[in-house]
Amino acid sequence: MGGHGNNERAFVRLTKSERIQHVILFVSTGLLILTGFMLMGEVWAIKLFGSAGKSIFYWRGIIHRVAAVAVTAVCFYHLYYVLFKTDGKSWIRAMLPRLKDGVDAYQNVMYMLGKRDERPKMDRFTYLEKLEYFSVYFGMFIVISTGTMMWTQSYWPKFYLDVADALHLGEATLAALAIIVGHIFTVHYNPHVYPMNKAFIDGNISETMMKEEHSLWYERIIAEEASKSANTAHATEGGHSNA
């Protein structure tokens, strides 16, 4: 994990499957944002394309649809992953909102205002990460359903298409801003990991980061390991005495 010594112990933050899902999600979302907002481009900027404009906009439409299919596929796979795979079930259990998230949010704000000495101890996923994760569910439901309507526009009355168009653009704007401000800046420009949080590449998180940002999770893992080694030692001792 960025920001800390290389000899430090690393914990698994993202499995291989989760990293692949994330790569597909961010590449396709990036393409969707780029090719989608080209439609809202300023006229002077569009005219810079000159005679190549027609081809560029033709490919814009193709790329937008291909990326949309990829993002839809990864969303459905993720649903399958969290419902049926062991790692996925563990992920969604840890991700479910709890009362403690509200307490964490309050205590964290107090900490940032200087009214509290320590940050609250947070689990595998912080309240902000949970909020962001479920926002993606909400956003994907909106953009996939409205995008499908616009792709099959000949089957829909104009009123519904106008509503779908407004929702698609609105949610895309919200999602783009959430990704840029809420994700890229807080995850990668975060002073703890700047210039990059490499968890999305190697899947690891350092011990220091675990202590700083997910101390409750860290303490639980350490306690589980201690209990496991104590049991092993106990079993070994028992084995010896039996022998």
Add this chain to the structure above:
Amino acid sequence: MHKDSGASVPKRLLVHLVMLTIGILLVSFSIWLIYLTYFKGTHRAEEALAKKAVPRQEMLYESFHGIDESIQAGSKSKSWCLKCHEDLSHSKSKEVRGMLNAHSFFLACEVCHIAPKAGEKFEYKWLQRGSNTPLTALKGQPGDYGGTIIPFRIENGVPRRLDENQEALQFLDESASKDSDGDNEKRKMRLNTDIHKEFSPKPIFCDECHRENGPLNFVQLMYSPQRAQLLTFGEGANVIKQYKDFYLPSLMRNARSER
């Protein structure tokens, strides 16, 4: 704290520079998105108006009706009427001539310019441009299917085209290489009367076709059910019903008079 704290100064500077550039680009994009959402259109009425007319910048390249391609296709294969009346035959009314001329690339003139008599029966068919071969399917963009809708009047059970006048066509070919003289002018006037006796300069109105149970059966004319529905009840058909006198373009008239 930073992983690159042990890296060389140039490498650290390069990383900062790259991250700063990415950051500036992302912040600029975010500001543009906020401008698009909250400011554009509210403070600039002219742009908002333009945005309504061209809701997507893609329209710079892709016309909704594929008009550009229709114009090219139309000018390549003139109908018999257009031998005299030119490709863009509707020119009087500035407000609607564009729409009428756009229709004339896939509708024979006599679809609208006939004076139907009581009891007459008509049949409408798509024929390939420049030939009498019927289209078997509609391929291409709306307004540019490579064919023209031709009306046939059923006479004694036999369909007959109304614009066929071989003598007139022959005359046009001959007169192209001949100087005009008295006989020629008399023949021209007679043929002119013959050709136009079936036609009415005052056309039928748009909603006589863009309606349910109108003379044009859009499904029989091979339009998809969705497209047929759109042509019967859709936006265009509703505009026609709502703005019979085409008050919609008064928006443009006001803009012109303000200038």
